Amino acid sequence: MAYYTIFLTLLCALNFQTIVKSRDNNLDTYIVHVELPSTSTLSSLVDDLQRWYQTFLPSSTLSTSSTEEPRILYAYRNVFPGFAARLSSEQVKEMEQNPSFVSARPQKTLPLHTTHSPNFLGLNQNMGFWRDSNYGRGIIIGFLDTGINPDHPSFDDEGMPPPPARWKGMCQFNSTRCNNKLIGARYFAIGNGTPLDEDGHGTHTASTAAGNFVRGANVFGNANGTAAGIAPLAHIASYKVCDIRCSESDILAAMDAAIDDGVDILSLSLGGPPQDFYDENVAVGAFSAIEKGIFVSTSAGNSGPRPWTVGNGAPWILTVGASTIDRKIRATAVLGNNEEFDGESTFQPADFPSTLLPLVYPRSNSSNSSAEFCLPELLRNVDLQGKIVLCQVGGGIGRIAKGRAVRNAGATAMILINQQPQGYTTVSDSHVLPATHLSYADGLRIKAYLNTTESPMATIQFKGTIIGDDSAPMVTSFSSRGPNWPSPGILKPDIIGPGHNILAAWHISVENNSNTKSNFNIISGTSMSCPHLSGIATLLKNAHPDWSPAAIKSAIMTTADQVNLAGNPIQDETLRPANVFGTGSGHVNIPKATDPGLVYDIDPQDYLPYLCGLNYTDRQVGIIVNRPVRCSEISSITEAELNYPSFSVFLGNQPQTYNRTVTNVGEANSVYSVRITELPGVEIRVEPATLQVSQLNQKLKYQVTFSRLANASSRTSFQGFLTWTSVKYSVRSPIVVFVV
Numbered sequence: 001m002a003y004y005t006i007f008l009t010l011l012c013a014l015n016f017q018t019i020v021k022s023r024d025n026n027l028d029t030y031i032v033h034v035e036l037p038s039t040s041t042l043s044s045l046v047d048d049l050q051r052w053y054q055t056f057l058p059s060s061t062l063s064t065s066s067t068e069e070p071r072i073l074y075a076y077r078n079v080f081p082g083f084a085a086r087l088s089s090e091q092v093k094e095m096e097q098n099p100s101f102v103s104a105r106p107q108k109t110l111p112l113h114t115t116h117s118p119n120f121l122g123l124n125q126n127m128g129f130w131r132d133s134n135y136g137r138g139i140i141i142g143f144l145d146t147g148i149n150p151d152h153p154s155f156d157d158e159g160m161p162p163p164p165a166r167w168k169g170m171c172q173f174n175s176t177r178c179n180n181k182l183i184g185a186r187y188f189a190i191g192n193g194t195p196l197d198e199d200g201h202g203t204h205t206a207s208t209a210a211g212n213f214v215r216g217a218n219v220f221g222n223a224n225g226t227a228a229g230i231a232p233l234a235h236i237a238s239y240k241v242c243d244i245r246c247s248e249s250d251i252l253a254a255m256d257a258a259i260d261d262g263v264d265i266l267s268l269s270l271g272g273p274p275q276d277f278y279d280e281n282v283a284v285g286a287f288s289a290i291e292k293g294i295f296v297s298t299s300a301g302n303s304g305p306r307p308w309t310v311g312n313g314a315p316w317i318l319t320v321g322a323s324t325i326d327r328k329i330r331a332t333a334v335l336g337n338n339e340e341f342d343g344e345s346t347f348q349p350a351d352f353p354s355t356l357l358p359l360v361y362p363r364s365n366s367s368n369s370s371a372e373f374c375l376p377e378l379l380r381n382v383d384l385q386g387k388i389v390l391c392q393v394g395g396g397i398g399r400i401a402k403g404r405a406v407r408n409a410g411a412t413a414m415i416l417i418n419q420q421p422q423g424y425t426t427v428s429d430s431h432v433l434p435a436t437h438l439s440y441a442d443g444l445r446i447k448a449y450l451n452t453t454e455s456p457m458a459t460i461q462f463k464g465t466i467i468g469d470d471s472a473p474m475v476t477s478f479s480s481r482g483p484n485w486p487s488p489g490i491l492k493p494d495i496i497g498p499g500h501n502i503l504a505a506w507h508i509s510v511e512n513n514s515n516t517k518s519n520f521n522i523i524s525g526t527s528m529s530c531p532h533l534s535g536i537a538t539l540l541k542n543a544h545p546d547w548s549p550a551a552i553k554s555a556i557m558t559t560a561d562q563v564n565l566a567g568n569p570i571q572d573e574t575l576r577p578a579n580v581f582g583t584g585s586g587h588v589n590i591p592k593a594t595d596p597g598l599v600y601d602i603d604p605q606d607y608l609p610y611l612c613g614l615n616y617t618d619r620q621v622g623i624i625v626n627r628p629v630r631c632s633e634i635s636s637i638t639e640a641e642l643n644y645p646s647f648s649v650f651l652g653n654q655p656q657t658y659n660r661t662v663t664n665v666g667e668a669n670s671v672y673s674v675r676i677t678e679l680p681g682v683e684i685r686v687e688p689a690t691l692q693v694s695q696l697n698q699k700l701k702y703q704v705t706f707s708r709l710a711n712a713s714s715r716t717s718f719q720g721f722l723t724w725t726s727v728k729y730s731v732r733s734p735i736v737v738f739v740v
């Protein structure tokens with residue numbers, strides 16, 4: 001729990017499983033799936049849908065427990081046949097009698113999960129792939145988030161063409177606040193009657209993916225430069241489905257609308273804990289989107305570094321973990337014994353004196369063991385006047401809030417230290433007082449120093465923006481990790497991208513004492529890495545309009561980097577090489593992704609045998625794919641048999657063979673040969689070992705067989721790569737083998 005606090009405050013105070021209750025405690029918002037009348041299809045029924053759905057509602061006279069009429073909030077048209085309605089559990093029981101009823105469950109609400117990052121990703125103005133992909137021109141990205149601030153300079157439409165003719169969306173702002181950049185803005189029930197972003201998160205994510213160029217962007221003077229989204233000429237359509245949490249019925253309604261409106265890409269920086277896909281409404285709605293060719297990019301979640309935490313793990317969507325960039329806003333802690341520790345803070349007062357201050361560590365005692373987290377209620381009677389306070393991250397209180405607490409208790413400054421799980425992941429925050437955030441290891445050194453003296457002293461030196469940290473990209477501690485709970489045979493996350501210290505548009509006061517407003521803010525989370533990949537998918541869609549969502553995803557995955565700027569294997573928060581449950585395929589490499597050579601394509605209907613193979617019931621599969629399914633009439637496949645660009649294999653004593661099909665999108669004539677990392681416990685054989693392509697879009701099959709070696713002990717796992725290389729290309733798939 002402790003490390004949820006690393007993100008936005010709006011992510012941290014939240015409890016995943018809360019079910020939204022209304023003023024009337026007997027009614028919940030239910031998501032209801034139904035069947036259509038036998039001869040109908042969704043499209044033939046459009047006008048009658050509302051009436052058909054209405055027939056499922058019990059008459060209110062039968063339900064005496066509630067004062068509110070049952071009513072339909074949303075009648076879904078694209079995501080599945082069904083609706084969201086306010087209902088009591090008795091009313092749901094009554095509905096179950098209807099023969100066309102499929103399922104109903106109360107909605108859950110989901111938590112929400114720069115400027116340097118385009119350059120860090122190899123995008124330079126007027127050069128190379130950024131120019132060649134026209135900066136994403138003509139592509140529409142739909143954001144499901146907290147809304148948007150239309151007046152931000154990042155959403156100015158200078159240089160923007162009008163939206164494509166297919167655009168059918170609407171702008172629910174008064175007057176003329178939408179333009180050729182922000183082409184649509186809608187709100188749903190949770191939106192408080194306005195598409196305006198009252199939080200900051202939605203403005204930040206939209207500008208990260210598609211903000212226009214803004215010169216002189218900075219936070220308190222730091223990270224100064226030209227801000228731009230990854231696809232600065234793409235159009236933005238904002239769908240407000242969150243305040244500080246996101247409602248499932250709204251998410252489905254927004255996806256339903258976005259599919260009709262004509263978006264090309266959906267970007268969702270939100271999600272709950274992993275669940276079976278038929279129960280995960282983002283996955284259910286996304287299936288209808290990909291069937292229409294819409295690419296869906298999502299955040300992996302902020303529940304790392306624990307394993308099995310990755311969310312949004314359906315194979316038809318892109319799941320994005322978070323890694324660091326090479327920029328730090330440095331704040332160095334200096335101790336009375338002259339030891340120095342480099343940390344980070346976005347708030348960097350110019351006039352902070354270098355004189356040492358008394359250092360205090362609010363320690364726990366027998367009656368309370370949480371003092372080191374600097375909870376406000378534990379500091380009330382402690383005199384911190386003029387002191388510098390050591391606080392540990394966690395304890396259910398955000399990092400900036402700890403600063404507020406110690407400041408209110410009179411402290412002059414704060415040194416924030418990690419617990420063990422956060423390791424070396426430190427973040428730059430807009431603190432309310434002079435502060436720095438240090439690693440767990442540095443925290444131990446400071447605690448050791450405290451033991452050596454009666455009167456410990458410390459101060460902070462502010463050193464400004466530093467570019468060129470060659471340990472980047474590094475997997476952040478908070479980035480959620482595989483294995484993928486609902487489908488361990490599909491490796492997730494798919495990819496990592498920048499999600500740490502990301503500068504992007506902001507309009508809410510960045511809180512220091514004076515409530516200074518800043519046009520930009522630096523925040524961290526997989527919420528920030530998702531829109532980077534949404535922007536990258538946009539560039540690829542512009543460059544390759546004929547690629548399917550699965551082909552775009554494959555291109556991003558098989559070309560990813562395995563090494564950091566120093567040329568060493570990508571590390572995680574422990575400074576040891578990261579495993580594939582942290583990195584997925586690796587760190588996104590944009591120039592390579594546009595020219596991958598081969599792709600692993602998947603047709604939407606290929607997911608049916610996969611879903612049947614998960615042993616879902618016909619009804620559960622039907623909920624996802626949106627039509628009646630009989631698994632007994634489909635030859636199911638195991639998860640690892642899906643034509644996915646990575647391998648996650650559960651291996652017993654029987655060897656296992658999988659087929660893969662690659663499609664040539666590179667040069668007409670090339671020869672590829674296979675290379676496989678030696679895994680100590682597993683033998684991997686590939687047939688054929690050479691692939692010869694002679695035309696574009698040619699499809700070639702190969703088989704890969706995994707066999708357990710006699711010396712491989714059970715319950716171990718091995719990781720490596722299978723790579724097809726030609727003179728020009730390298731098409732790499734990560735492999736994880738669990739010996740069971």
Ligand SMILES: *[C@@H]1O[C@H](CO)[C@@H](O)[C@H](O)[C@H]1NC(C)=O
Nearest residue numbers: 172173174175193194195196
């Ligand atoms: C639109 O304008 C009306 C009248 O000025 C105002 O009451 C309402 O709050 C405005 N709505 C939005 C979304 O700005």
Ligand SMILES: *[C@@H]1O[C@H](CO)[C@@H](O)[C@H](O)[C@H]1NC(C)=O
Nearest residue numbers: 216217218220221222224225
């Ligand atoms: C940011 O950079 C611009 C252009 O180099 C410069 O004019 C401006 O003064 C800088 N702003 C800050 C706050 O450093």
Ligand SMILES: *[C@@H]1O[C@H](CO)[C@@H](O)[C@H](O)[C@H]1NC(C)=O
Nearest residue numbers: 367368369370371375377378
């Ligand atoms: C310590 O105090 C905090 C705040 O009053 C409380 O939430 C917590 O449960 C206490 N812990 C112990 C071990 O007493």
Ligand SMILES: *[C@@H]1O[C@H](CO)[C@@H](O)[C@H](O)[C@H]1NC(C)=O
Nearest residue numbers: 364365366367368371378381
């Ligand atoms: C323990 O710490 C709490 C909070 O700092 C304080 O209120 C309490 O008096 C302390 N108890 C003892 C026995 O020192």
Ligand SMILES: *[C@@H]1O[C@H](CO)[C@@H](O)[C@H](O)[C@H]1NC(C)=O
Nearest residue numbers: 444445446447448449450451
């Ligand atoms: C500091 O001293 C305390 C009390 O003697 C001890 O519990 C703790 O482990 C010491 N910490 C370090 C880092 O040496």
Ligand SMILES: *[C@@H]1O[C@H](CO)[C@@H](O)[C@H](O)[C@H]1NC(C)=O
Nearest residue numbers: 220349432433512513514516
């Ligand atoms: C708040 O930030 C502004 C801008 O950097 C700065 O001038 C001001 O001193 C800060 N206020 C406090 C109380 O730190």
Ligand SMILES: *[C@@H]1O[C@H](CO)[C@@H](O)[C@H](O)[C@H]1NC(C)=O
Nearest residue numbers: 487489613614615616638639
């Ligand atoms: C589905 O059921 C079959 C037969 O019981 C079993 O072999 C297989 O492992 C199950 N698959 C999953 C994903 O649970």
Ligand SMILES: *[C@@H]1O[C@H](CO)[C@@H](O)[C@H](O)[C@H]1NC(C)=O
Nearest residue numbers: 637641657658659660701703
């Ligand atoms: C894999 O390919 C082989 C040879 O083409 C074929 O016999 C087998 O049925 C395929 N397996 C699956 C699961 O498609």
Ligand SMILES: *[C@@H]1O[C@H](CO)[C@@H](O)[C@H](O)[C@H]1NC(C)=O
Nearest residue numbers: 679680681709710711712713
């Ligand atoms: C198993 O044996 C192979 C050689 O046969 C060796 O390369 C490998 O390291 C061994 N693996 C383990 C886990 O000992």
